Amino acid sequence: MGEVLKVSGLNKHFALFPGPKVLVGCQDVHLVLGRGEFVGITGRSGSGKSTILKCIYRTYLPQSGHIWYDSARFGSLDLAKASERRIAHLRRQEIGYVSQFLSVLPRITAREIVESAMLDDGLDLPQVRQATEKLLAHFELDCSLWDVFPQTFSGGEKLRLNIARAMAKKPRLLLLDEPTASLDHESKARVKELLVKLKTEGTSLLGIFHDLEFMDGVCDRVLAMSAGRLTAQNLR
Amino acid sequence: METNEGAVLSLQNFRKQFGSGCEKCADLDERHLQRNYCPNCRTTYACADLSLDLYGGEILGVVGESGSGKSTLLRCLYFDEEASSGEAFLQGYKSGQVNIFTETGQQKRYIRNYHLGMVYQNPYMGLRMSFSSIGNIAEKLIAAGGRSVDAMTGRAASLLHKVDIPPYRFLETPATFSGGMQQRVQIAKALSNNPPILLLDEITTGLDLSVQAKVLDLIKGIQRELRISMLVVSHDLAVIRMLAERTIVMLDGKIVEQGLTDQVLEDPQHPYTQKLVQSLL
Incomplete structure (x- = not known):
């Protein structure tokens, strides 16, 4: 089993202007994610879990450390130093990110959101139509919502759409930032099902969860974080 | 190192000053300016040493406060103003081998007519x-x-x-x-x-929200269908967040920060960008 992701010595702090205020995001983080592996991270709010994910996705620029990623297109590259162009390409083709909040362009329907994610992958339109409907149906989004702008959705519906969009691409690496935080039990089970399916299809997953019960049965390993450091490996 | 390959527009060390300059502001490193203005000879250094690349099919956002040189940059690229110094290359024009700033007026008109499109903030200009x-x-x-x-x-x-x-x-x-x-x-x-390149200067400023939405949808649709590269100047961060994949932040004629748009907005590295992002409603 090869490694898809290898984070070593990752440091991120935030310098706040004006003045010498510095917030610590994460310190000296080391972690390895194997191909097809599902690793969960847990810890209290503010312990730096999201910081790690955002550094990997390059929403944050780390101060030091390496994030080696094994890309299908570019081979092994350091996400902390790769050019913006490459990161943009990877975001389109290989790395997915699901946050707690759906942030989509206004005035685009749920169906179009999922379809455009798939069209990036080069499928043709009839195929995409069918796959989109299947995916939306799986998440139990009512078909009356498919052609509606997501701004009008409830929190849970938005979240399910968000996950559907990320899964539509079948990314090589999927980063999950508490995607199930506000979901009901039934929806969680649905998400879990699809995550397992993605995993068997070869996607590697790194996710943040508060819900230990959810992680049970899907995560291969669980890491714990506190005060910006990974404190325990393999809780399970 | 990434090469410039694929850049449809490559701008290097571009400068634009309004005024002749004097001995007090001639030295680039030792000049004493008030922001970008020399109080002695009343010269404004609108754009100072800008370099940027615009890639095929990409929307590049340019943000910054009024007077930071955003519009001057676009106006020089569209030859409304003459660049003081620097080089710009278009991939589609003479294979990107020729600095378009030093071409003849006739050639500049040709470039403007065949390679560029410009949308001004004020429709009376365009x-x-x-x-x-x-x-x-x-x-x-x-x-x-x-x-x-x-x-x-x-x-x-x-x-x-x-x-x-x-x-x-x-x-x-x-x-x-x-x-x-x-x-x-x-x-x-x-x-x-x-045109393979579209220059958009504050196109939604002054429009009401629903009309702004219409214009933005139009721009987004054009980019999706026609894969035109765009340089989008705006001081509206919401517009930039919606349109641009990469963003440049300008202050006093200089680029103070550039990066992926979500990175610039969520993890700003420069004090000015932090101030800008914190001002967002």
Whole structure:
């Protein structure tokens, strides 16, 4: 089993202007994610879990450390130093990110959101139509919502759409930032099902969860974080 | 190192000053300016040493406060103003081997007519208000070598249709249009010669929200369908967040920060960018 992701010595702090205020995001983080592996991270709010994910996705620029990623297109590259162009390409083709909040362009329907994610992958339109409907149906989004702008959705519906969009691409690496935080039990089970399916299809997953019960049965390993450091490996 | 390959527009060490400069501000490192202004000789250094690359099919956002040199940058690229120094290369023009700033006036007109489209903040800059809408577009088409009236009318009508101008108003002058409609005619005009690069200067400023939404959807649609590269200047961060994949932050004529848009907005590295992001409603 090869490694898809290898984070070593990752440091991120935030310098706040004006003045010498510095917030610590994460310190000296080391972690390895194997191909097809599902690793969960847990810890209290503010312990730096999201910081790690955002550094990997390059929403944050780390101060030091390496994030080696094994890309299908570019081979092994350091996400902390790769050019913006490459990161943009990877975001389109290989790395997915699901946050707690759906942030989509206004005035685009749920169906179009999922379809455009798939069209990036080069499928043709009839195929995409069918796959989109299947995916939306799986998440139990009512078909009356498919052609509606997501701004009008409830929190849970938005979240399910968000996950559907990320899964539509079948990314090589999927980063999950508490995607199930506000979901009901039934929806969680649905998400879990699809995550397992993605995993068997070869996607590697790194996710943040508060819900230990959810992680049970899907995560291969669980890491714990506190005060910006990974404190325990393999809780399970 | 990534090469410049694929950059449809490459700008290097571009400077633009208004005024002659004096001994007090001649030395680039030792100059004492108030922001970008020399109080001694009243020279404004609007753009100081800008370098940037614009790639195929990409929307590059440029943000910064008023007077930071954003519009000057676009106006120089469109040859409305002459660059003081620096080099710019277009991939589609002489294989990107020739600095377009030093070309002859005739060649500059050619570049403007065949390679660039510009949408100004103020429609009065980009349109002839007393000519019909369709005539405005024909003007650009004639400049780009169009001679068949039928072909030009057809092209102009299809573009006006694309930007949602009703057919019965095609022959009316933009002076009789609302601000949002004028802006859309301007976009149609800028698109008429199929430019690989579109320069957009504060195109939604002053438009009400629903009209702004219409213009933004139009821009996004154009990018998706036609894969045109765009340089989008705006001080509205929400517009930039919606449109641009990468963003440049300018302050006093210099680039103080650049990166992926979400990175610039969520993890700003420069004090000015932090201030800007924190000011977001």
